[in-house]
Amino acid sequence: NAGVTQTPKFQVLKTGQSMTLQCAQDMNHNSMYWYRQDPGMGLRLIYYSASEGTTDKGEVPNGYNVSRLNKREFSLRLESAAPSQTSVYFCASSDFRVAKNIQYFGAGTRLSVL
Amino acid sequence: GEDVEQSLFLSVREGDSSVINCTYTDSSSTYLYWYKQEPGAGLQLLTYIFSNMDMKQDQRLTVLLNKKDKHLSLRIADTQTGDSAIYFCAELGGSSASKIIFGSGTRLSIRP
Numbered sequence: 001n002a003g004v005t006q007t008p009k010f011q012v013l014k015t016g017q018s019m020t021l022q023c024a025q026d027m028n029h030n031s032m033y034w035y036r037q038d039p040g041m042g043l044r045l046i047y048y049s050a051s052e053g054t055t056d057k058g059e060v061p062n063g064y065n066v067s068r069l070n071k072r073e074f075s076l077r078l079e080s081a082a083p084s085q086t087s088v089y090f091c092a093s094s095d096f097r098v099a100k101n102i103q104y105f106g107a108g109t110r111l112s113v114l
Numbered sequence: 115g116e117d118v119e120q121s122l123f124l125s126v127r128e129g130d131s132s133v134i135n136c137t138y139t140d141s142s143s144t145y146l147y148w149y150k151q152e153p154g155a156g157l158q159l160l161t162y163i164f165s166n167m168d169m170k171q172d173q174r175l176t177v178l179l180n181k182k183d184k185h186l187s188l189r190i191a192d193t194q195t196g197d198s199a200i201y202f203c204a205e206l207g208g209s210s211a212s213k214i215i216f217g218s219g220t221r222l223s224i225r226p
Contacts, residue, residue: 004156035216040122042202042218043157058213090156094214100145101206103214105156 002026006091006106013081013113021076021109023091031094032074033058033103034066036087043090049074050096081113118217120203125223132190134220136203139184145206146179148188150199151219157202160188195224 007022025032030051035043035058045058049068063085065077074093078085088110092103120136138146144165149157163170163177163186170177176189190197203217 040218043216045213048213092157100162101214102147102159102162103157105158107154107156 004091004093004104004106006089006109008109009107010110011112013078013111015082015113017081018077018079019081020078021089021091021111022073023075023106024073025091025093025104026072027093027095027104028071029093029095029104030071031096031101032068033092033094034064034074034076035090035092036060036085037090037108038087046076046089081111083113085111086113087111118203118205118215120201120217120220122218123221123223125225126193127225128193128195130193132188132193132197132222134188134190134201134203134222136186136188136217137184138186138203138205138215140205140207140215141181141184143205143207146177146186147202147204147206147214148175148177148186149202149204149216151202152199160201190222193222193224198222198224 004025033048034046044060047066049055052071067075088108091106094103117139126132147162148160150160151157174191178187200219200221202219204214
């Protein structure tokens with residue numbers, strides 16, 4: 001049981017380049033999330049998908065787009081990368097129909113934008 | 115709006131108890147969580163407490179919840195070097211069934 005899988009693990013981009021971060025979960029969860037983690041700022045929610053077919057903005061959505069491709073997969077796209085998007089990105093999933101709504105996290109993607 | 119706050123650093127001696135504190139603002143929170151992040155890894159759930167509980171104990175971990183003061187704490191007894199990590203407090207707010215609000219994390223370091 002792999003849980004939440006993120007690819008790639010590391011990426012270096014030049015300013016203005018685009019890329020897509022991939023996330024897949026095999027726990028049959030309804031909800032999926034994208035966070036960024038910056039030093040001293042904890043986790044900030046970028047976008048989330050409460051269920052297949054829906055996506056909503058989180059705290060810091062500017063510069064990002066998402067696609068909930070199917071129940072398993074939730075991708076995050078940077079159309080024109082900026083140095084301010086240098087961060088560690090985490091994908092998570094949960095089933096909020098289960099009262100505890102525990103989120104399960106991937107190992108992260110470390111992105112540097114030069 | 116919803117907010118979760120915790121101090122950024124804590125240093126304790128090996129074998130002592132560690133107490134990590136957290137305050138939150140959403141009085142309608144249903145679940146509160148503690149997640150642990152080891153270097154280079156994602157977050158893993160350590161423990162959680164339902165809002166109608168005051169305390170939860172799980173081996174070396176004790177969670178205390180003071181709903182009146184909106185204060186949550188995590189006590190780790192007999193702290194070991196393997197407990198070095200960042201600990202995140204988080205709440206499941208009443209305003210959204212799916213969103214969890216995370217604190218900024220407390221980095222716990224262990225002195226020999």
